[in-house]
Structure formats: structure tokens, C-alpha cells
Amino acid sequence: MQTAWFIAAAPEQSLPEKRAATSKRSYTGEKFAMKVLSLLVACTVACPAVAEHKLPPFTEAVLPIGNDIYAVSIGPGGPDEEFGSDATNGGLYKVASDGASEEIKLSDGQGLRNPTGMVRSGNQIVIVDGNEVISTASDGTVNWRQALDEDGVFLYDIEVLDENTILVSDFGRGRFLSVATQTGQIQPYLGDLRISGLARFAVAETGIYAVSWGSDDAWDSALYWVPHSDDGHTAATLSDGFGNLESVELINDIVVVGGYRGHKEHPIAKLMRVETNGTILPLDAGSHSRGISDILFDGSSIWLTYFYDASYAELPSQAAQNLD
Secondary structure, rough: OOOOOOOOOOOOOOOOOOOOOOOOOOOOOHHHHHHHHEEEEEHOOOOOOOOOOOOOOOEEEEEEOOOOOEEEEEOOOOHHOOOOOOOOOOEEEEEEOOOOOOEEEOOOOOOOOEEEEEEOOOOOOEEEEEEEEEEEEOOOOOEEEEEEOOOOEEEEEEEEOOOEEEEEEEEOOOOEEEEEOOOOOOOEEEEOOOOOOOOEEEOOOOOOOOEEEEOOOOOOOOEEEEEEEOOOOOOOEEEEEEEEEEEEEEEOOOEEEEEOEEEHHHOOOEEEEEEEOOOOEOOOHHHEEEEEEEEEEOOOOEEEEEEOOEEEEEEEHHHOOOOO
16 A cells, blocks of 8 residues: 555665666664654655755765765766766765755865765765775865775775774675775675675674665566675575665664665565565655665664755654654
8 A cells, every 4th residue: 555655565787877887874772763664664645745855966875964964976977977987076065955065075185986875984974986985074084095906896885884894885896895994994805705786785783685786677686685694605685576776774674675676566666675575565755766876774864865866855753753
């Protein structure tokens, strides 16, 4: 059944409009997280409309810090022009509620090419950009910048593993990498594990939920589970049949994925909930958009980034706080 806000419809290398090569963001109390999830599933037509806010063109992700919203954009040329280019057309922005954006210039003068992900680590914003990882203060003061100069590298998503370690996905080679929080040292993670078209991921206590982009004309995008403690470093397919997934987020025990062509059984959906048995429930949020590049749950709100629509939505949490 569809609602005005979410459909509680339910849950498992290349790019059409979007790609040419390519959580544990924060924790919250279980009780509050369950209230948010209850809202996603039970909200009726009486729910308030979700306001959308403008972003710079081709923004990949947003990151709320205090009262400020930060965004990373790959640049005005879009994926066809920017991906694979060494031109520093990408940027880190502070975005006002009225849509006005201020580009934050990095202090090392090297700029950004095609940044696709960022995460907060302490008082730093850590960004992935092509083959580089950059740690910067919110005012652009660069703490460190590290490059991985190996063939095929295209770093895509970034999440905090613990206070000393950040994880990064390498879309180009289908690998996970670890990054030292203080120095930026980059090392292999999970051995020889490979997931073709590895895009974004979410870190859970015992493992990683990850999504693959897939091909542009088939339903071969998938959601995977990778346990931290598996010496064999294997990825189990939890659900497949998606079309160009890009994002995934974990809200308590619920996995939500986002992309561009939905699922073979729900081709219109852009946001979907995946049940533990692999059943897919399409959600109404984002269905009007051309696709969802990133999902973030920060402990009080759910943030959706609409890549081609140059906008983001903050799903309100106050209604959830009023639930018993």
C-alpha cells in the first residue's frame, strides 16, 4: 500500500546516465531508531510533506554537521565529462537552507576532481576523490591528502570503522581499503575480496552491507553482506535483481537501498527496504526523482541526495518522536 510519504513496500561495470568507472556514519539509540523505522513503514497520507533543498549540480552526497550542510559535487560537466578527467572541477560546499552554496577552497591549493563521498571523523571531513583521500577541517584547512597510485583505482564511498580506521570502497577494482584516521595511510582490507561494480556500503557491528552498480541494461545490481571476521573474505548475496543501485544505509536492523532503476519487480522505485529474507519493499520517498546517490541516517534525520535533480531531502524525525 502506498502512502503520501513512504510506501511500506519491503526485503538481497558501467553506467547509464551516471557512472563511467566507480553505515556506520553515526550511531543512535535503539529505541529512537526503531521509532524512525516505524515512521517509514506506518506513515499515512497525514504525514507532512518532505521539503527539498537545492544543491550544486551533480552533488553526490551531503553531510550535516551542527546547523550546517556540506556537499561534494563532481563538477558541472556531469559524469560523462568529469569522471576520468584530471580537471579540478569538483568541490566541497557549504549549503544554506535557501539553496545558496559557498565553495570551500582547500588550503593545499590542489582542489578536488570528482569527489563522490565524505564522512565526518572527529573534527575532520574526510573525502574520497578519484584515487585520493583528503582529510580537511570544515573551513578547508587540509590535515592530510593521500593518493593510491595504482591502475584502475576509483575510490567511491567512505565510512568510519572505528576511531582509528576509515573504510573506503574502490569502484574501479571492486575492493575495500582501510585508511588510518590520523595519517591517511591506505592499506588493503578484506584481502582479495572483490565485488564487481562496488559502490556504496554501510558498516554494521559484525560486517558490511555493500551494493554493486551492475550493468545498464540488466537487473544485475545486488546487495551483499561481508562479515568482518570471515577469514575467507567472501561476499554473500542478500538480494539481487536491482537496476543500478548506488547507495545503502542501515537503520537499526533495517537495510535501505537507493538507486536509479529500482528492482525488476518494482522498476519505478528509487528507494527500497530489504527484509532479512531478501524481500524487497519499495518506498515512496524519492520515486519522483531521477535517482538517489546517497542515503544518510545521522541519528535524528534521514538524508537523501538526488544526484540528477541537484537537491536533497531531510526526512523529518519529529513525527517519529511522538510515536509511543
